[in-house]
Amino acid sequence: MKCTLYTQKKQATLVISKLILFYQCKIICAKGNTGAQYYLIFHRDRYINAIKTDHLKPESFLFRAIEQGMTIHRAHPIVYDLLKQSPFAWTSARQVKKKTHRLQPDMEQVTILSYFDQYIAPKTIIELYQNCFRSFKREGQLQKAYQSLVHLNRYQPNLTFYQDMIAAVEFQNYHTEQSTDSVTDPIVFALTMKENDSARLTSQLSSSWNTDEWHQLWLLLQNYPSRVIFTTLEHMLRQNESLIQEPPFTEVLLSQATAKQFFNTLKKQSPFSHLINFDLFKQQLDALTVQRKISLLKNKPNYFINLIQNFSMHEKEQLIKPIVNVALQTESIPLVKQWLQDLPFNISLKEQLATMERFEQDELHQKELANLYIEFNNPLHAIECLKWSLAIDTDDLSCYKQLIELLRSTNQEQEADVYQNQLIHLARFRSLFR
Structure with a gap:
C-alpha cells in the first residue's frame, strides 16, 4: 500500500505500514525509499501535514499517540478513505512554526498545532491553549472556555494553571457533566454511534442483556485500548444501570478501569449481585495514591466495609494491611487503632495495634515496637x-546490628557508619574482658 508526498521541488513514494487513531487525530506511518520514517497527520479525516523523523521526542504528541493510540495495520477501509486525498502536500516545519505567531485564539487550530510538537515547543502550545481559555472566558463563552481547559489537560496533564482554573466555581457544573461524556473521544463515539456492528450491539445491550450479543461486542472491543473499552462500557452503563448486575459485563468494565475509575464505579453502582474478583480489587487498591488509601478507612469506613464484606477474613486482612502500612507513616497509632476498632469484624491487625499502643510509651519495649513497625513496612x-x-541499653549488640541494617536500607549511610563504629568499639571493649 503506497502514497505520494510532494513539495514544490520534489516528490516521494511512501510505503504505508500502519494507521494510528488517537483522539481526533489519525496518523499514517510510512517509509520512503531510503528507509526514512514519515508520519502523515490528519485532523479527523482532513490531511494537515507530514513529519519526517527517525527519532521521536519523548512525551511529544506523536510519541504518546504511538504508545497509547489504537493501531490499524495496512489495508483497512479507513486507510483507503484517507488515501483518496493523495498526493499529499508537505509543508516545511518553518512554515508551520510561522502559523503560531499569527494564530488568533482558535481551539481547533491550536489542537492541530499540538500534533506537531515534534518541532514546536510544548510551551508555545500550552500558552496558545491558555490564550484560548482567557479569550473565551472574557467573552462569557464558559462552555468553550471549559473545553479549552479539557484540551489543555489532555495535551499536558495536571498543569497548575489547569488545576487552578478547573476548580473555579463557574466550571463545576461543566466538570460534572463533561468528565463522563464519552463523545469527547471520537473512537468511543464511532463505536457507540457510527460503526454498524458495534453501534448495533452497544445499542441493543444498553436496552437488554443478551449473552451472545455481549460475546460479539467483546470480540470487537478487544482490539481497542483499555481507556476506549472502559469509556464505551461506561457509556452503555449510563444508558442501562442494570448491566452492572451482569458478571461478564462488570468483570470487563472493572478490569479495564484505572484505580480511580474502579473505585468510583464501585461507589456509584454497588452493591453487586455477584462477587468482585479479589486479585483485581487488591491490584486496584495498591494502585491508589497514599491519600486515597488512607481516606478509605479515615473518611469512608462504611463504604469500604460494604466493598469488602464478601471477602474472607484472610482476604480482608490482606486488603486492610497496606492501608495501615501507609497510615502509620503519618497518623498516630491510637488514631489508626480507632479506625480498625470501628470495623465490624475481628482481624489480628487490631491486636497488633493495641500492642503497639501499649509499647509506644514504654521505654523497655522499644525494640519490640520497632519489630512491629517493620511488620507494617515502616522502617x-x-x-x-x-x-x-x-539510649536505655547501650550494650545491646543485636539492637545495633538491626539499626545499622535499617539505616542502610533507607540510604542513611552516614548515620549507619556512625553506629557501625560504635558497634566496633563496643565489640572490642567486650573482648578485653573475656
Whole structure:
C-alpha cells in the first residue's frame, strides 16, 4: 500500500505500514525509499501535514499517540478513505512554526498545532491553549472556555494553571457533566454511534442483556485500548444501570478501569449481585495514591466495609494491611487503632495495634515496637524506636546490628557508619574482658 508526498521541488513514494487513531487525530506511518520514517497527520479525516523523523521526542504528541493510540495495520477501509486525498502536500516545519505567531485564539487550530510538537515547543502550545481559555472566558463563552481547559489537560496533564482554573466555581457544573461524556473521544463515539456492528450491539445491550450479543461486542472491543473499552462500557452503563448486575459485563468494565475509575464505579453502582474478583480489587487498591488509601478507612469506613464484606477474613486482612502500612507513616497509632476498632469484624491487625499502643510509651519495649513497625513496612519509625532502645541499653549488640541494617536500607549511610563504629568499639571493649 503506497502514497505520494510532494513539495514544490520534489516528490516521494511512501510505503504505508500502519494507521494510528488517537483522539481526533489519525496518523499514517510510512517509509520512503531510503528507509526514512514519515508520519502523515490528519485532523479527523482532513490531511494537515507530514513529519519526517527517525527519532521521536519523548512525551511529544506523536510519541504518546504511538504508545497509547489504537493501531490499524495496512489495508483497512479507513486507510483507503484517507488515501483518496493523495498526493499529499508537505509543508516545511518553518512554515508551520510561522502559523503560531499569527494564530488568533482558535481551539481547533491550536489542537492541530499540538500534533506537531515534534518541532514546536510544548510551551508555545500550552500558552496558545491558555490564550484560548482567557479569550473565551472574557467573552462569557464558559462552555468553550471549559473545553479549552479539557484540551489543555489532555495535551499536558495536571498543569497548575489547569488545576487552578478547573476548580473555579463557574466550571463545576461543566466538570460534572463533561468528565463522563464519552463523545469527547471520537473512537468511543464511532463505536457507540457510527460503526454498524458495534453501534448495533452497544445499542441493543444498553436496552437488554443478551449473552451472545455481549460475546460479539467483546470480540470487537478487544482490539481497542483499555481507556476506549472502559469509556464505551461506561457509556452503555449510563444508558442501562442494570448491566452492572451482569458478571461478564462488570468483570470487563472493572478490569479495564484505572484505580480511580474502579473505585468510583464501585461507589456509584454497588452493591453487586455477584462477587468482585479479589486479585483485581487488591491490584486496584495498591494502585491508589497514599491519600486515597488512607481516606478509605479515615473518611469512608462504611463504604469500604460494604466493598469488602464478601471477602474472607484472610482476604480482608490482606486488603486492610497496606492501608495501615501507609497510615502509620503519618497518623498516630491510637488514631489508626480507632479506625480498625470501628470495623465490624475481628482481624489480628487490631491486636497488633493495641500492642503497639501499649509499647509506644514504654521505654523497655522499644525494640519490640520497632519489630512491629517493620511488620507494617515502616522502617523510619522502627529506626527511632531502636535509637531509643540503645539510649536505655547501650550494650545491646543485636539492637545495633538491626539499626545499622535499617539505616542502610533507607540510604542513611552516614548515620549507619556512625553506629557501625560504635558497634566496633563496643565489640572490642567486650573482648578485653573475656
